[in-house]
Amino acid sequence: MNNALNELIREAETVRADERYALRALVSMDLTSLGEDDTDETIRTLCARAVTPRGHVAAVCVYDQFVPLALGELAGTGVRVATVCNFPHGGADTAASVSEAKAQVAAGAQEVDVVLPYKRYKAGHRDQAIALLHQVREVCGETVLLKVILETSQLQSPKIIAEASRDAIEAGADFIKTSTGKVPGGATLETAAIMLEAVREMTPKVGRPLGLKPSGGIRTVDQAAGYLFLADRIMGPEWATPRTLRFGASGLLDDVKKHLGL
Template sequence: MSDMIETAKRALGLVDLTNLNEDCTEADITSLTGRTVTDHGSVAAICVWPRFVAQAVRELTGTGVKVATVVNFPTGGIDTASVVAETKQALEDGADEIDLVMPYKAFVEGRKGFVEEQIIRVREVLPEDALLKVILETGEIKDPLLIHAAANVAIAAGADFIKTSTGKVAVNATLEAAEIMLTAIEEARRDDPERVIGFKPAGGIRTAEDAAAYLALADRIMGHNWVSASTFRFGASGLLDALIDTLEGKDSVEGQGY
């Protein structure tokens, strides 16, 4: 149990606490921001729909918790101009981090250049201190070689993080996809040791045991000193409560796991 408590302590500060429910309200956002600073420490960020960014920024002022939002979400469309405009508005509203859904259907169809261009164009409008997390939607890409190729495209186009999933499809984060993506990050690190590229599993991660499995995988591939909030995040809505329950010795109730 002590090992799981240590894992929970480690994982709590890596959580992107998420509400991307279609029926999310301003009251839900206030509830979400109210959970970010706990007796056991703060989460890394919250991740919300673009329409709630300004509210979240106001409510989190002074906490140190970042505000992330999603663009081209959840379907990964191909109207790059709209995605860039959506990104600019989110930044004007105060977003610190942008989680961009890669046009994964176009990628599977072989349109690598188009996908790369969209990521580059979004990257270009981000200030230096804003993070770009690129969502591959690995459960829809499916093929391991294509997942690896998608990770490489995102990294080459300027992603600061690569993220498994939107949480909106049948298959979201898996350890198999995580291993492929972390391997791509490790390969990129060998090519350019100065560049920092992070990893974010999202969708279906609900328990301290789930978190432990992903952290162990990252430790094995990237080394024990690699994981931090600048290199690793969990995209989840229910995980925080499970981690707190573990830290407080309670039985956790599974929540959602975007």
Template sequence: MKLPADLQSALDACANAPSDDATARRAIGMLDLTSLNGDDTDRTVEALCARAVTPAGPVAAVCVWPRFVATARKALEGTPVKVATVVNFPTGEADAAAVAAEARRAVADGADEIDVVLPYRAFIDGARTQPMNVVKACREACGSAALMKVILESGAFPDADLLAWAARDAIAAGADFLKTSTGKTQPAATPEAAAVILDSIYESGKEVGFKAAGGIRDAAGAALFLALADEILGEGWATPKTFRFGASSLLDALLAEAGHGVAPAAVAGY
């Protein structure tokens, strides 16, 4: 994705972002520990939740399929870790009524955060009203009970201008966070897409967070995304309330960087 000169300059400034103990600990507190596999079970979700409070502190949230929200809620009882889930996932092709119903069920089951997929194919093809009606319906279903993260599926967008347009429209439709990717398509989270989305948040002047999801598997990658947020939105902007990583394999790498264990070998997947 070709960036405007100012955003390319910001990205270049972050090329050598330090990956150290302090950065790793910071990133752990911003992690949405995620399992969205087809063969997930209550047992795998319980095991995921057991990893959420780490020797370096708790992660921000655990993100699971809607059918496991109640399981995660019970497993995380007594911890500060939030329960997140996904709706309209991963294709983004359900209608507004179905998305709203799915979100309402998830909130009733105990979800603190809803990650909803924008109907990105329709948006890319030129539709504007229908995709945002889906986002608005999810916003209404979440109400004040749940945070809403809008998944843009940035890797599907042909250029930076159209991605920025989608980001602006999602903010106007009530997004609490903008999220790069489902993690189910390639490319997933890229620094270039992150720069565009972070800049859109900055230009909006609103209190909207950012989530980089999919393909971030080592401490150096996490450090780059954090540095980019610092560069575009200012030092101190990125906190667990405004910045998240969506990953299943990143935690072990961050813990190793923070002095707790050995970095894992590279793996495929979310």
């Protein structure tokens, strides 16, 4: 990582929350519940929290069996419904992932967060790993947003993270996402900077909007502000919108509401 980028990351670490950052975090949040013990009531409560007097989150992210319920609860609110595919382990069974994605799209999921087979990718079997993404992209078509989870803490190497970011985008990712939240290590500013640079490089090449989704361990507006600052500096001050930046979070909303007096 070059000196200029390292300096930018150090600046991002010093950014502190204010109302503006809290509002930006709110509208770019994927409010998430992916617990093994989730129930219909859990999801109803999640959906009720997604809309506040100061605005609504971008999406809720739930397991696929709850997609129809979430769609009903959120009808007319502007909040989108996302689910997860090949989650959380990033298995290598392409047929299973394609079948899973087909069912999710049929159920009405508006966004699919699919896990890159990161172990296979890191081991050098990249073509097979990326082929899974291509096929899930085909299932999603042009209307369902596809976010690819790289599980960056497991890829570890900045070089591999950058390569995986570019490969995922070429395979059809609308967003690249840091983490599942199910393994040690989540989003970091260093990783986000690497991924944002890949987004900046690839956007003119693919000719469509691309986004970043930091996920894993982001619980405060102070933390979210650092990522927003990086996005503003690397991509430009008008770039970060719910179409291009999301925060995968379950606990961030509480701190956002505190900053907004809700």
